[in-house]
Amino acid sequence: MKAYRLHELGGPDALQCEEVPSPTPGPGEVLVRLRAVSLNHRDLLVAKGVYNPKLKLPVIPVSDGAGEVVATGAGATRLRPGQRVISGFTPAWLDGPLTEEKARSSLGAEANGLLAEEAVLPEQALVPIPAHLSFEEAATLPCAAVTAWNALIETGRLKPGDAVLTQGTGGVSLFAIQFARLAGARVIATSSSEEKLARARALGACDGINYKSTPDWDKRVRELTQGQGVDVIVEVGGAGTLPKSTRAVRPGGTIALIGVLSGGGEFNPIPVLMKHIRLQGIFVGSRRMLESMIRAIEIHQLRPVIDRVFPFDQAVAALKYLESGAHFGKVVIRIQD
Numbered sequence: 117m118k119a120y121r122l123h124e125l126g127g128p129d130a131l132q133c134e135e136v137p138s139p140t141p142g143p144g145e146v147l148v149r150l151r152a153v154s155l156n157h158r159d160l161l162v163a164k165g166v167y168n169p170k171l172k173l174p175v176i177p178v179s180d181g182a183g184e185v186v187a188t189g190a191g192a193t194r195l196r197p198g199q200r201v202i203s204g205f206t207p208a209w210l211d212g213p214l215t216e217e218k219a220r221s222s223l224g225a226e227a228n229g230l231l232a233e234e235a236v237l238p239e240q241a242l243v244p245i246p247a248h249l250s251f252e253e254a255a256t257l258p259c260a261a262v263t264a265w266n267a268l269i270e271t272g273r274l275k276p277g278d279a280v281l282t283q284g285t286g287g288v289s290l291f292a293i294q295f296a297r298l299a300g301a302r303v304i305a306t307s308s309s310e311e312k313l314a315r316a317r318a319l320g321a322c323d324g325i326n327y328k329s330t331p332d333w334d335k336r337v338r339e340l341t342q343g344q345g346v347d348v349i350v351e352v353g354g355a356g357t358l359p360k361s362t363r364a365v366r367p368g369g370t371i372a373l374i375g376v377l378s379g380g381g382e383f384n385p386i387p388v389l390m391k392h393i394r395l396q397g398i399f400v401g402s403r404r405m406l407e408s409m410i411r412a413i414e415i416h417q418l419r420p421v422i423d424r425v426f427p428f429d430q431a432v433a434a435l436k437y438l439e440s441g442a443h444f445g446k447v448v449i450r451i452q453d
């Protein structure tokens with residue numbers, strides 16, 4: 117089978133497409149013929165060596181994919197050949213609290229990922245795809261969508277009438293807009309682009325703030341919430357945006373700390389305690405969260421936003437396109453029809 121592998125860490129150009137032996141499912145495992153993968157910011161960090169400079173190489177990158185079951189190993193009875201499936205981001209995290217062992221099972225870094233024609237996965241990691249979603253759409257769910265779901269619904273305990281702030285219009289933030297609306301919350305979205313803000317409004321955001329032309333976006337958030345601040349912030353900016361987020365959240369509100377897109381910076385922790393802010397780190401989520409999210413997606417017939425689908429032989433171009441930040445929605449690679 118064909119697979120992309122990283123033999124060294126150095127960005128998208130380090131990906132090499134090569135012929136590798138087809139994997140065989142062992143006890144409790146399933147062979148999946150992959151049809152599509154979707155890219156996350158993390159896949160760029162992995163390729164660049166930022167995610168883990170000591171990664172064991174070679175490794176097949178990319179965590180999120182969708183395909184169909186081809187064969188099952190001894191004792192694997194949850195799934196049957198032909199079933200359409202996606203995998204959880206961390207196959208060992210089925211439910212309950214995160215442990216170091218569960219975190220280490222993440223695909224496309226510590227374990228081989230899915231940028232390949234086939235993959236063998238533990239059957240317990242796999243979840244059937246909702247009937248209304250294509251392979252391309254389903255491939256967008258394991259990382260970005262579960263992260264947004266965990267931040268807002270599981271950890272954020274969002275209620276109808278709450279206000280949510282999303283930062284930028286990357287994969288996580290767009291799912292956050294969709295889930296917040298589904299939960300009956302009001303969304304204030306930020307972006308560096310007016311055009312993307314218009315699209316975020318079309319997706320369900322009530323208000324949009326351009327964080328480039330309005331660098332004091334925290335003040336605008338407070339104005340839009342009658343001086344109160346929002347209940348939950350989907351914090352993908354990290355240290356560079358956290359100081360403003362502590363001003364934009366209401367006393368007792370939640371900042372779900374997800375990403376570090378704004379780079380480094382000083383962060384003063386005092387407002388966190390003075391305002392009783394819940395600063396909650398998020399690491400994607402468990403299979404149980406993926407299943408809960410899929411139930412909601414099915415009931416509401418929700419469709420992920422896909423920006424562009426690249427063919428398998430253009431995987432490097434797809435990663436570079438993600439790196440450019442031009443996308444609105446998920447960047448997908450179709451592996452085979």
Ligand SMILES: NC(=O)c1ccc[n+]([C@@H]2O[C@H](COP(=O)([O-])OP(=O)(O)OC[C@H]3O[C@@H](n4cnc5c(N)ncnc54)[C@H](OP(=O)(O)O)[C@@H]3O)[C@@H](O)[C@H]2O)c1
Pocket residue numbers: 155156157158259260263283284285286287288289306307308309312327352353356357373374375376377378398399400401438441442443
């Ligand atoms: N902790 C976890 O479990 C977890 C899971 C998934 C992702 N993440 C992290 O979350 C972040 C987002 O991931 P993603 O896959 O959604 O990324 P992505 O799709 O590549 O999103 C990039 C977008 O983020 C926005 N952005 C960039 N810098 C920003 C800034 N300083 N302030 C506000 N927005 C900014 C831009 O939106 P505009 O073009 O609209 O300005 C950009 O297009 C990354 O840091 C990623 O590593 C963490």
